[in-house]
Amino acid sequence: MKKLLVAILCLTMFLSMASAASAAEANVIEFWTFAESHVDLYKVMAEKWNAEFPDKPIELSVSVMPYDDMHNKLLIALQSGEGAPDMVDIEIGKFANFLKGEPQLLPLNRVVEPELDNIVRSRVDIYSKDGNFYGICFHVGAAVIYYNDALLKEAGIDYTTIKTWDDYAQAGAKFLEATGKPFGTVETTDLWHFEPLVFSQGGDILNKEDGTPNIDSPEVKKALAFNQDLIQKGILALAPGGNHHAEEYYGMMNAGSYGSVIMPMWYMNRFTDYMPDLSKQIAIAPLPVWEEGQPRSVGLGGTGTAVTNQATNPDLTMDFLAYTKLSKEGNVQVWKVLGFDPIRSEVWSMPELRDGDTKFHQYYVNNPFDVLMEIKDEIPAITVSEFLPPTSDALKNNVFFRAYEEMADLDTMLPEENAKVK
């Protein structure tokens, strides 16, 4: 009996030593994300890394958690100084929370600074504080407009002639008359459709100087008034389900109920995945502006990947992060695997990407990269401050609902809502 016990003990000791030895060889990088699709990119890049640097192999240990769940857990882990992963995806709407106080993330300046000239700088600026970069984005998130070209042609509209919001309104009236359908939709619970209308005027929902809430600015008012007018005329409809990610909306859009939708480039994969019936019908175009010469896009959304101060091997983790998100190869894979507009701009004009044969090339009427090249110098970044979460909440909860559903008077409503943001 005793001998058996000793034998078992020896075996367990041996096994645990063996596993400890193999763990020392491949460095485990613990990684949290809230998006299953992001994992694909990291897996591809980890394989490439191990092939390229056999002397310092890595092993990814990935945990995919629901959006809120993951950000909450991370907040607790960083606050309490225990239990955080090495590397983590933090969504831009939540990032400001992690920059409050003393950031518990490591500055990525060592890997970011040498690449600043090669990437769209604003995509690291939005994750920075006091000159330190704490996150690297997946994509530019250039806002564009998607037209249902087949429906537009039926109504006798050429989308390439829509240059200004006035043109858009006129085309919308013509579309409504010809088809009886709304030309587009506005979101009542999200910001994507709305921000481009503000940014092309040079405005923002936060003050550019001090980052305070800016809901009562003339630019916001002008954008809301424009939408109110078109809603009353029936040219714009309220997005069913409240936003462009609702099942109800996908169904209606897929059934050809609307002529256009304003969303960032990363919305491309929502079309291919959720609205398959519109294949070969959707054209991507730069956004209209108020007056020609204004920027025809804005970088929206994003996920900053960060390295926490609890990382066991910070330098290696940082190098792998840079390899995945800053290197040329990494950016090629961002497009190929995820269909996002990569942050490294030289990649956009690479012929093998531009003329590739991905599901996106097959789905859209025109080439997404042509649009991206056309607007590449017209993609301003949004202002980020700790007021971003409450300010966007105010817009999503109250401002849009009151403006679009209740048709509230903007002159009284906007200052009221702006004052409420704390």
Next chain:
Amino acid sequence: MGVAFLKKRQGFRAFFYSQKAAPYVFVMPFILVFVIFFVFPLISTVIMSFQSVLPGQVRFIGLENIKRLNDPEFFQAIKNNLIYTALTLALLIPFPMIFACMLNSKATIGRNFFRSALFVPILTSVVVAGTIFRLIFGELPGALANQIVGLFGMGPFRWRQMQGTVYMILVMLACWRWTGVNILYFLSGLQSIPEELYESASIDGASTIRKFRHITWPMLKPTTIYVLTISIYGGFAMFLESYMLYTNNRSPRGMGLTIIGYLYRQGWEQNNIGYGSAIGLCLLLIVMVINLVQLKFFGLFAKEDK
């Protein structure tokens, strides 16, 4: 060494068999759980509600968090919870009580079937139930609720964007889920009422209604008070139902916002844990005051006074 070991062992025996120590040993697990998971968090919540809690920068800010509670959004959340709780109490106490009486009566056909059928909804998760209710009350003409009102020539309505219908959906969801559980409480209460009381009442010629009024109702009082107390807490702690109805913690103009939803938004979504703690304390106070008043009013403490 052997002697010492024996002595020690005897010490243990003595300890376990001691009439003084044993009760403490038996209640120890509860005390430990209570202290670690209730008392300690409560104290740290009180402390945090006077702090600004950020990594590396935890500092006391006096009454700042308490002052911030003067927020129209918070009042909206309290109002929602009050209305929701009042409506659920008005429906979820009388009806389950009547149903329980019916199910307890031997005259009811298929009572075992109804007992289990009414209990099934609580076994579904709130997430699933909330999602299904969201789809039923969708805003497109094809949603079930809109099809039904369409038969009467009305709608389609945007159910989740109107204050009245939001309360209606939430209360319906609560009734659907909790009726069975409350029936169970009342059934167990009914079964502890001695049969003889009803028999003698019948001999005296009492009607069914009088029997209910003078036997069932007073004998069920402890059960009713228990159900009332947990329902008040449940009403004020409601969160997931409204969260699932909107697929996130946001509803237009705070129509579906609850106190916990507000706590979650401020504490986690906007990383103001100190302020979140103050909201949590406020919720504790509200529920405690209402329940103490209610218990006093219904005379639960009266026994001890006598």
